[in-house]
Amino acid sequence: PILPALGVLGMVAIPTLTVLVATSDGVRLRWVLIAIVVTWGVLIGNVVDPHLVDWRLWFVGAFDTAVVIIGLRRGLVATFGVIGAACALGIAILAVRGEVALVPLAIATFQSVTWGFGAGAFNLLLGRAGRRIGDQETERAEAVRRAVALVAKEEELAARRGALDAQVVPYLERIAAGEELDAQAR
16 A cells, blocks of 8 residues: 655655765664665655656655765665665565556666766776875885985995095095005005
8 A cells, every 4th residue: 555654754764864874884874774775665665656757756866865975985886786675675565566667667766876876986986096196105105215215325325435534535645745654554
Protein backbone atom coordinates (compact mmCIF):
# COMPACT_ATOMS: atom_id res chain seq x y z
CA PRO A 1 0.00 0.00 0.00
CA ILE A 2 1.04 3.59 -0.69
CA LEU A 3 1.70 5.63 2.43
CA PRO A 4 1.49 9.45 2.10
CA ALA A 5 3.28 9.76 5.45
CA LEU A 6 6.40 8.26 3.84
CA GLY A 7 6.50 11.20 1.41
CA VAL A 8 6.36 13.63 4.34
CA LEU A 9 8.98 11.60 6.19
CA GLY A 10 11.15 11.73 3.06
CA MET A 11 10.88 15.54 2.96
CA VAL A 12 12.37 15.64 6.47
CA ALA A 13 14.78 12.73 6.11
CA ILE A 14 16.47 13.78 2.85
CA PRO A 15 17.85 17.17 4.03
CA THR A 16 18.70 15.68 7.43
CA LEU A 17 20.62 12.79 5.85
CA THR A 18 22.33 15.20 3.45
CA VAL A 19 23.64 17.26 6.37
CA LEU A 20 24.67 14.10 8.22
CA VAL A 21 26.54 12.67 5.22
CA ALA A 22 28.48 15.94 5.02
CA THR A 23 29.37 15.99 8.71
CA SER A 24 29.82 12.33 9.65
CA ASP A 25 32.91 10.15 9.60
CA GLY A 26 33.84 6.55 10.25
CA VAL A 27 31.15 4.19 11.54
CA ARG A 28 28.61 7.00 11.81
CA LEU A 29 29.05 7.77 8.10
CA ARG A 30 28.41 4.11 7.24
CA TRP A 31 25.14 4.25 9.19
CA VAL A 32 24.17 7.47 7.42
CA LEU A 33 24.85 5.84 4.03
CA ILE A 34 22.70 2.86 5.05
CA ALA A 35 19.95 5.27 6.14
CA ILE A 36 20.14 7.02 2.75
CA VAL A 37 19.84 3.67 0.94
CA VAL A 38 16.85 2.62 3.06
CA THR A 39 15.12 6.01 2.79
CA TRP A 40 15.68 6.23 -0.96
CA GLY A 41 14.64 2.61 -1.54
CA VAL A 42 11.48 2.94 0.56
CA LEU A 43 10.53 6.14 -1.27
CA ILE A 44 10.97 4.37 -4.61
CA GLY A 45 8.80 1.54 -3.35
CA ASN A 46 6.18 4.04 -2.22
CA VAL A 47 5.68 5.61 -5.67
CA VAL A 48 1.99 5.66 -6.58
CA ASP A 49 2.46 4.66 -10.21
CA PRO A 50 5.98 3.48 -11.02
CA HIS A 51 5.13 3.31 -14.72
CA LEU A 52 5.17 7.12 -15.06
CA VAL A 53 8.03 9.59 -14.83
CA ASP A 54 6.58 12.57 -13.02
CA TRP A 55 6.63 14.47 -9.75
CA ARG A 56 6.11 11.27 -7.78
CA LEU A 57 9.82 10.54 -8.25
CA TRP A 58 10.73 14.00 -6.83
CA PHE A 59 12.91 12.49 -4.13
CA VAL A 60 15.42 11.04 -6.60
CA GLY A 61 16.52 14.55 -7.56
CA ALA A 62 16.33 15.58 -3.92
CA PHE A 63 19.14 13.12 -3.18
CA ASP A 64 21.47 14.83 -5.72
CA THR A 65 23.22 16.92 -3.08
CA ALA A 66 23.80 13.87 -0.89
CA VAL A 67 25.09 11.99 -3.94
CA VAL A 68 27.55 14.79 -4.73
CA ILE A 69 28.78 14.84 -1.13
CA ILE A 70 29.22 11.06 -1.13
CA GLY A 71 31.09 11.28 -4.44
CA LEU A 72 33.42 13.97 -3.13
CA ARG A 73 34.03 12.32 0.24
CA ARG A 74 34.02 8.61 -0.61
CA GLY A 75 34.49 8.33 -4.40
CA LEU A 76 32.76 6.56 -7.24
CA VAL A 77 32.39 3.13 -5.63
CA ALA A 78 30.52 4.46 -2.61
CA THR A 79 28.39 6.76 -4.75
CA PHE A 80 27.25 4.07 -7.15
CA GLY A 81 26.95 1.60 -4.28
CA VAL A 82 24.43 3.89 -2.60
CA ILE A 83 22.53 4.61 -5.82
CA GLY A 84 22.53 0.95 -6.88
CA ALA A 85 21.53 -0.38 -3.44
CA ALA A 86 18.74 2.19 -3.10
CA CYS A 87 17.38 1.38 -6.56
CA ALA A 88 17.63 -2.37 -5.89
CA LEU A 89 15.73 -1.98 -2.60
CA GLY A 90 13.10 0.17 -4.30
CA ILE A 91 12.71 -2.29 -7.16
CA ALA A 92 12.38 -5.14 -4.64
CA ILE A 93 9.61 -3.25 -2.83
CA LEU A 94 7.88 -2.52 -6.15
CA ALA A 95 8.24 -6.20 -7.12
CA VAL A 96 6.54 -7.23 -3.89
CA ARG A 97 3.71 -4.85 -4.85
CA GLY A 98 3.73 -6.36 -8.36
CA GLU A 99 4.50 -3.02 -10.03
CA VAL A 100 8.06 -3.17 -11.32
CA ALA A 101 8.82 -0.57 -14.00
CA LEU A 102 12.52 0.04 -14.60
CA VAL A 103 12.44 2.66 -17.37
CA PRO A 104 10.83 5.49 -15.35
CA LEU A 105 13.17 4.77 -12.45
CA ALA A 106 16.20 4.74 -14.77
CA ILE A 107 15.13 8.05 -16.31
CA ALA A 108 14.53 9.61 -12.88
CA THR A 109 17.85 8.29 -11.55
CA PHE A 110 19.92 9.48 -14.53
CA GLN A 111 20.49 12.90 -12.95
CA SER A 112 21.77 11.38 -9.69
CA VAL A 113 24.04 9.03 -11.62
CA THR A 114 25.43 11.98 -13.60
CA TRP A 115 26.03 14.04 -10.44
CA GLY A 116 27.56 11.02 -8.72
CA PHE A 117 29.88 10.33 -11.62
CA GLY A 118 30.91 13.99 -11.84
CA ALA A 119 31.61 14.28 -8.11
CA GLY A 120 33.42 10.93 -8.03
CA ALA A 121 35.54 11.85 -11.05
CA PHE A 122 36.30 15.23 -9.46
CA ASN A 123 37.32 13.39 -6.28
CA LEU A 124 39.66 11.18 -8.32
CA LEU A 125 41.21 14.24 -9.97
CA LEU A 126 41.62 15.94 -6.60
CA GLY A 127 43.30 12.81 -5.25
CA ARG A 128 45.65 12.67 -8.22
CA ALA A 129 46.48 16.36 -7.86
CA GLY A 130 47.08 15.85 -4.15
CA ARG A 131 49.46 12.96 -4.83
CA ARG A 132 51.33 15.02 -7.43
CA ILE A 133 51.62 17.93 -5.04
CA GLY A 134 52.86 15.51 -2.38
CA ASP A 135 55.44 14.12 -4.82
CA GLN A 136 56.60 17.62 -5.67
CA GLU A 137 56.84 18.51 -1.98
CA THR A 138 58.92 15.37 -1.41
CA GLU A 139 61.20 16.30 -4.30
CA ARG A 140 61.48 19.86 -3.00
CA ALA A 141 62.34 18.62 0.50
CA GLU A 142 65.01 16.32 -0.99
CA ALA A 143 66.43 19.22 -3.02
CA VAL A 144 66.55 21.38 0.14
CA ARG A 145 68.27 18.53 2.00
CA ARG A 146 70.84 18.21 -0.79
CA ALA A 147 71.39 21.99 -0.83
CA VAL A 148 71.91 22.05 2.95
CA ALA A 149 74.34 19.12 2.65
CA LEU A 150 76.20 20.95 -0.13
CA VAL A 151 76.46 24.12 1.98
CA ALA A 152 77.77 22.03 4.89
CA LYS A 153 80.38 20.43 2.58
CA GLU A 154 81.39 23.84 1.26
CA GLU A 155 81.77 25.12 4.85
CA GLU A 156 83.85 22.04 5.72
CA LEU A 157 86.03 22.59 2.64
CA ALA A 158 86.45 26.27 3.52
CA ALA A 159 87.48 25.33 7.07
CA ARG A 160 89.97 22.76 5.76
CA ARG A 161 91.30 25.28 3.23
CA GLY A 162 91.70 27.84 6.02
CA ALA A 163 93.55 25.30 8.19
CA LEU A 164 95.78 24.31 5.27
CA ASP A 165 96.45 27.96 4.46
CA ALA A 166 97.40 28.58 8.10
CA GLN A 167 99.93 25.77 7.90
CA VAL A 168 101.33 26.35 4.38
CA VAL A 169 101.21 30.13 3.78
CA PRO A 170 103.93 31.02 6.33
CA TYR A 171 106.31 28.61 4.61
CA LEU A 172 105.40 29.98 1.18
CA GLU A 173 106.07 33.51 2.43
CA ARG A 174 109.45 32.42 3.75
CA ILE A 175 110.28 30.80 0.41
CA ALA A 176 109.12 33.93 -1.45
CA ALA A 177 111.34 36.04 0.81
CA GLY A 178 114.28 33.88 -0.23
CA GLU A 179 114.71 32.32 3.18
CA GLU A 180 116.25 28.90 3.28
CA LEU A 181 113.97 26.29 4.87
CA ASP A 182 115.35 23.70 7.20
CA ALA A 183 114.82 19.99 6.57
CA GLN A 184 111.76 19.74 8.80
CA ALA A 185 110.08 22.78 7.11
CA ARG A 186 110.86 21.43 3.65
